[in-house]
Amino acid sequence: MKVAVFGAGTMGSGIAQVFAAKGHTALMYASSVASAQKHKDKLAASLQKRVEKGKMTQEAVDALLANVLVEEKSACADADLIIECVKEDMATKKELLNELDGLCKPETILASNTSSISMTSLAAATSRPEKVVGMHFFSPVPVMSLVEIVYGLRTSKETIDIVDELGKSMGKRTILAKDKPGFIVNRMLLPMLNEAVQVLDEDIGTVEDVDEGMMRGCNHPMGPLALADMIGLDILLEVMETFYLDLGDTKYRPAHLLRKMVSAGYLGRKSGAGFYVYDEGKKIGVNPVLVKA
Numbered sequence: 670m671k672v673a674v675f676g677a678g679t680m681g682s683g684i685a686q687v688f689a690a691k692g693h694t695a696l697m698y699a700s701s702v703a704s705a706q707k708h709k710d711k712l713a714a715s716l717q718k719r720v721e722k723g724k725m726t727q728e729a730v731d732a733l734l735a736n737v738l739v740e741e742k743s744a745c746a747d748a749d750l751i752i753e754c755v756k757e758d759m760a761t762k763k764e765l766l767n768e769l770d771g772l773c774k775p776e777t778i779l780a781s782n783t784s785s786i787s788m789t790s791l792a793a794a795t796s797r798p799e800k801v802v803g804m805h806f807f808s809p810v811p812v813m814s815l816v817e818i819v820y821g822l823r824t825s826k827e828t829i830d831i832v833d834e835l836g837k838s839m840g841k842r843t844i845l846a847k848d849k850p851g852f853i854v855n856r857m858l859l860p861m862l863n864e865a866v867q868v869l870d871e872d873i874g875t876v877e878d879v880d881e882g883m884m885r886g887c888n889h890p891m892g893p894l895a896l897a898d899m900i901g902l903d904i905l906l907e908v909m910e911t912f913y914l915d916l917g918d919t920k921y922r923p924a925h926l927l928r929k930m931v932s933a934g935y936l937g938r939k940s941g942a943g944f945y946v947y948d949e950g951k952k953i954g955v956n957p958v959l960v961k962a
C-alpha cells in the first residue's frame with residue numbers, strides 16, 4: 670500500500686515509521702523536500718541508536734528506511750491513503766485537505782491525525798466526505814498500541830472498515846469514536862493535563878510533586894506535566910481552546926499558566942523546555958522559571 674504522511678513532526682515521523690516497518694511505501698512530506706529529508710535523517714539517526722543498543726538489526730533499519738520516500742507533492746497522486754499531521758488548526762488542515770482532494774485519485778482515503786478538530790468539518794473541505802476519516806495515533810507512535818478511528822457525519826462504513834483493518838494490520842488495537850471534540854481519549858486525558866497545570870499555577874504542589882503524585886498515586890507511566898511536554902504545550906493549548914469553544918463549559922478553560930508557557934516559547938520537549946528542560950531529548954531538570962526562590 671502507498672501511504673503519504675503530511676507533517677513530519679513527532680507524530681508524522683512516527684506514523685511514517687510504523688507504516689514503513691510493515692512494508693508499506695511511506696511518502697514523507699514537510700514544508701519542503703529539504704525539510705522532509707531532514708526529518709528522514711532524524712528518523713534514521715534514532716533508528717541507528719536502536720541498532721547500537723541491539724534492539725533492531727541493521728537489515729531491518731535499512732529495509733524500513735528504503736520504504737520511506739521523500740518526493741515532490743505530485744508523487745502522492747496515486748497514494749491509497751493520505752494521513753495529515755500538520756498544525757492543529759482547522760484552516761491549515763482544511764486548506765491542505767482541499768488541495769489533496771484535487772491532486773489525488775478518486776479512491777484515495779484522506780485521513781487526519783487531529784487531536785480534537787471535527788472530522789465532519791474537515792471532510793466538508795473536500796469533494797469526497799465519505800472517504801475522509803480520523804486516524805488518531807498516540808505518542809510515541811511506534812510504542813503506543815492504539816489507533817482511534819473517528820467517523821464524521823458523512824464517513825462511509827467502507828472507509829471505516831478499511832482504516833480499521835489497516836490499523837489492526839499495524840499491530841494496533843483500534844477503537845471507534847464519534848465526531849465530538851477530543852473523541853474518546855483526549856476528551857478525558859487533556860482536561861486532566863490542563864488541570865495539572867492549574868494545580869501547579871495555584872501553588873498546590875511543585876512540578877515534580879504534581880508528576881510524582883500521578884505516577885506513584887495512580888500508577889501513570891509518566892507525570893501529567895512531563896506528558897504535556899511530550900505532546901507539546903502549544904497542542905495542549907489549541908485542543909483546550911477547541912474544547913472550551915465547542916463544549917462551552919468553563920471546566921475546559923485553558924489554565925492561565927499554560928497560555929503563559931506557550932507565549933514564552935516553552936512548548937515542551939520539541940523546543941528544549943516546557944515544565945522541564947531537555948538536553949538532546951533527555952530531561953535534565955525542572956524549568957528554572959517555575960522554581961520558587
Ligand code: 3HC
Pocket residue numbers: 724783784806807808809810811812813855858890891896900
Ligand atoms: N519513540 C520510539 N520509541 C520510544 C520512544 C519514542 N519517542 N520513547 C520510548 N520508546 C521506546 C523505547 O525505545 C523502549 O523500547 P525498547 O524496550 O524496545 O527499547 C520503550 O519505548 C520503553 O521506553 P523506555 O524504557 O525508555 O521508557 P519508559 O518505559 O519510561 O516508557 C513511554 C516511555 C512509552 C513514553 C511511557 O512513559 C509511556 O507510556 N508514557 C505515556 C505516553 C502517553 O500517555 N501517550 C499518549 C499521549 S496522548 C497523544 O499522543 C494524543 C495526542 O492527540 C495528544
